[in-house]
Amino acid sequence: MSPTETKQEYQVIGKRPVRHDGVDKVTGRAVYGADVQLPGMLYGKVLRSPHAHARIKSIRTDKAMSLEGVKAVVTAADLPDPEGRTANLGELGDVPLRNLTRNVLASGKVLYQGHAIAAVAATNPHLAEEALDLIEVEYEVLPPVMDVLEAMKKDAPLLHEDLCTMELGKKSDHHSNIASHQTFRRGDVKAGFASADHILEHEYRSATVHQGYIEPHAATAVWSADGQVTLWCTTQGAFSMRAMVHQILGIPVSKLKVIPTEIGGGFGGKIPSYGEPVAALLARKSRRPVKVVMDRTEVFMGTGPTSASYVKLKMGVTRDGRIVAAEAMLAFEGGAYPGAIVGAGGLCLLAPYNIENLVIDMYDVVVNKPKTAAYRAPGAPNAEHATEALIDEFCELLKMDPLEFRLKNASKEGDVQANDVRFPRIGCIETIEAARASDHYRSKLNGPNRGRGVAAGYWMNAGLTSSVMARLNADGTVTLNEGSTDIGGSRTSIAMQLAESFGIRAEDVSPSVVDTDSVGYTEVTGGSRVTFATGYAAYEAGQALRRQVVEQAAKLWKVEPERVLFEGGVLRDLDDAAKKIGLPELAETLAHRGVDIGARITVTPQKVGGVFGVHIADVEVDPGTGKVTILRYTVVQDVGKAIHPSYVEGQMQGGAVQGIGWALNEEYVYNQEGKMLNASFLDYRMPTSLDLPMIETIIVEVPNPGHPYGVRGVGEVPIVPPLATVANAIAHAVSVRLYEVPMSPPRVVKAMLAKK
Amino acid sequence: MRAFDYAAPKSLNEAVSLLSRRGDRARVLSGGTDLIVQVREKRRDLDLMVDVKNIPELSEIRYEPAAGLALGASVACSRIYEHPVVSRVYPGLVDAAFLIGGIQIQNRASLGGNLCNASPAADSIPALIAHRAICVIAGPNGGRELPVEQFCVAPGRNALQAGELLVSFRIPAPPPRFGANYIRFIPRNEMDIAVVGCGASLTLREDLKTIAEARVALGAVAPTPLLVAEAASALSGSAFSSESVDRAAIACQAAARPITDMRGTAEYRRHLVGVLTRRALLKAFERAQEAANAR
């Protein structure tokens, strides 16, 4: 079965049932990371580096250990030696195990302020904190490298003495902070620029920003005397967490059970392991359960923000508005260890447009900041900011409508991307057209210091492996175990696909996110993949249940299965109207006979549907203070097929608002020594409810042929367009262009005064 | 958090004797919205928190048209702006009380706490200065009074001596044709610390144009909140006009000694001083006219 582009009738899909985990979450009963309570549990706290870059000369823990109530102290010396070993991170590929282990507890050097050094378990959290003050660490402070371009310089201080650049796939022999350099190249860029009527080039910068999930990281571990380890944690992937902890601690997978709690936001930031191996070590040493919960400062200083970036982009355009050449250089900060997601940025950079001649250079660079983690469409917002802002300047130059320009260049099925892969069926054109037809875009915007901006965005989405286990209960309802941790209502979108596929109501499916012992391997909740891939598995499970109940009914009636129809909750013999049985009655009969109706499904769907979004913003700039107010904001997005439209809208709105925060005020502020000055929700300024209007949404449905219901991932792309959407709106409001985000009030004022 | 003791005295005498006995190891706890965070973040070390919310003098709001307002130092911000008389008579105070933190903070934080914390960026202090508030202080040697503008001596440090306690504010009843305003600049619309704050008050002559008296105070542009006398003299006796307001704004910019920190550069702050002074004065002027017309 594959979806067609004609409208299909669904019984369950497209409706808006109340989410299955909803009541627990509105009553306070749902158990999140820090809510785990075990008898005899100790509280763990982590000692962190006050320096951005320093050599650790010595660590003494004896005074801390002798404080009454302290039950264990651990340092990197308690971890197996990772040197020379490789860790497999699934989606993220192979990395030196050392980079994982040393980020959990530093050894030799600390590479950022907030780098974990040691940890204490005590009978209460205050005691544990007091014990941290008794740990004596002697440092030799080294000069920090805090900026991607500074770090790339030949004479920059080195973070890793043995890091050599992977230069276009080959390891070079000179030491550098540049971990890798890759290139995408297509066509003849020189000839392309020669054929252009207009050429523009600018440099774009973005600051380090954090995912900003409201729930801090939390992990609770039990290490039994028989070596069995149980870990409760708030993670985007129980299985990838199990893999990381297994590799970092060197314990067999069979001895490790990860129980994912409810997760209070992640956005990519809850994929890495931080306190989980530490809690396990403390539990082993103390022989007691240990809970390690970060505070907000630790989250800012010790966990993955996303890359600050430098993007230089040059484009050539003909006088009728066709992009004929593009040349780009992207340098992204990886933080303390290699791993900036710059490749995705490079691939997305120009994806909405079909450009024959292009070259894109991408650099992954280490700096003395926390190791970066994925953040919602990682790499794409900083990259596409450049493209969409530069296009706006071309439109101004050519006096062309910005959506006309984009339509003229829009990518479509069969066009070749920067990585030489052809686009499958995509909804770029449909999305731009929907934006053009929107009430918002057709409305007039009047008043001084007001302007409207538009920008597009692309994200490729991920497929990867997902598993579910479904079992028919004796009353005809279905219990569904799945491996994707649920950050935004995905239990329901998965259950709905099973319900549709099997032929029952969504309310009759009871979905649970279970531990790593209780369902098949499932990759992380990331890459906008859950509703697509885990939903695909649920679809398969529904089909399997359907086949089995039909077969059992046929057996009961002693007829061929082809004669049995299951519809509207009733099985009937097509040739004998007397033979019919409701699903609950059949289920009960089968249960009595000991017939197990169930399905265990693992899928790795390959035909992932990439998605496009177009955002429209009206802003007003306060000419005195430079403050930007969002007056109206609309998100237009291809979603393939909206399984639960409310949660699809929610993703569109939430992503847009994170992007607005990134555009306007969010950034890590550092001093000269590389110390972060604003590690709190007070001074790391995420948008509040008072900073925003309602966020309008327009759902465009261009079904993905690679999914039975046409699903495309929807979660990430909405964070991509806002940076340029807001920048372009500001430009039209007050006639100044800002090339650096955040476009905070002082920067806006400065640009306006400079123009006067 | 390091361990400390807690006491909740019910009288001023009891509080003063506790504070005198424990010296600088004791600290007054009012709303706790600054103190608890400071102790938790190890920015302040103490042995005793003296919770003063059970002392009647610190919790009262008493207004008499002749004497003006006695405002207990521990009265939470939300009680101030919800008070029917205070909200009408002291608009600048209400502006500040309504701006400090979110609702949750406003239900705990007090103007006394805001003042004693002595942050250069405290929202209530320029407003209190604009309203000519006087601090009423109790101590081991009896009571004393001090104008608010003299209370802060350095960032985080105030004029209280060992064993002393801020009891209340005495705020004169405004004269006829009086208007006041406090505004601040923050990058978001809530939950930020002022990048610059400006409190202004004007009393008009009977023509409702000429300024009889003015006060302008600034926050976050010097080690302590500033009362800018030059701005007042630039306005007093002049008609309210863009010229007189400009003179005041320029005087404020000259008086400001801003620093660069994570919340703003010195250059940006100086720019904002001009913008906010103009806006605060205009609002104060409008309110003074409204007050006159309401009579």
Add this chain to the structure above:
Amino acid sequence: MPDKARVRATINGEPADFLCEPRQSLLEVLREELKLTGTKEGCNNGNCGACNVLLNGLLVNSCLVLAVEADGAKVETIEGVMGPQGLHPLQTAFLENAALQCGICTPGFIVAAKALLERKPKATEAEIRHWCAGNLCRCTGYDKIVRAVLDAETRMGEGQ
């Protein structure tokens, strides 16, 4: 170990009697001692609202209240919002408007919104946005939360 103080309070209508150290916040005692983990910790310094409770009817951040300060006080947490008749209209409205994604900020928002509607049963969108500005949500962009509170007003107005 410092001496503990005895605190007698009323929590969600029930008498509560507990021992705590002065340095323990009301949030910590609710969660770790009384096991009322519905009140969440997001920042522990009064900037996110995840720990909202009502203290003597007033909305506060429980991370900025010492547990000893709750002696003699009435405390209402998210666990007390659901009445004997079932879900509070705000809870129903949050569910039906999909006003939560990860759900970690939800208890704080519901407690805050309840305090608002008790004072202002017909709060406007602007008033809701202002009242909730001390509650951070990183998932929803606030749109559906604001709509849920408006919807709850309608439900409560109809006497549901």
